[in-house]
Amino acid sequence: MLVPKMRIDIRPLCDKHLVEMEAVSVKAKMGGSDEWAWPAFRCFMQGCARSFDSGGYTTISNGSIDPASRNFIGCEEGAMFIESVQGDRLIWRCSIAGCERSRTTDRALSALALP
Numbered sequence: 373m374l375v376p377k378m379r380i381d382i383r384p385l386c387d388k389h390l391v392e393m394e395a396v397s398v399k400a401k402m403g404g405s406d407e408w409a410w411p412a413f414r415c416f417m418q419g420c421a422r423s424f425d426s427g428g429y430t431t432i433s434n435g436s437i438d439p440a441s442r443n444f445i446g447c448e449e450g451a452m453f454i455e456s457v458q459g460d461r462l463i464w465r466c467s468i469a470g471c472e473r474s475r476t477t478d479r480a481l482s483a484l485a486l487p
């Protein structure tokens with residue numbers, strides 16, 4: 373599978389807390405029992421398991437990605453991350469290297485209601 377290159381110089385905001393996430397290597401099981409590790413961003417608020425990678429925002433619980441938790445806004449090639457908050461609006465930016473596209477959504481679209 374060809375995975376478009378995610379920029380590593382980005383500073384995504386947690387879609388639940390709207391605080392800056394930190395770059396980490398996330399480990400999770402992808403369907404089977406094999407554990408995979410890949411570069412991602414993780415929210416460090418206490419009790420928050422949100423992470424962001426090239427597939428968008430997800431919650432990792434018990435070492436597995438919860439598919440129902442996925443929050444994906446993207447352009448053709450990849451996921452967008454929340455770059456900043458401007459009043460009631462969220463500014464999203466494409467995470468793929470070389471793509472400068474952005475979009476604006478209502479703040480209510482963030483995953484504030486997620487567990």
Ligand SMILES: [Zn+2]
Binds near residue numbers: 415421
């Ligand atoms: Zn968070």
Ligand SMILES: [Zn+2]
Binds near residue numbers: 450468473
């Ligand atoms: Zn893009």
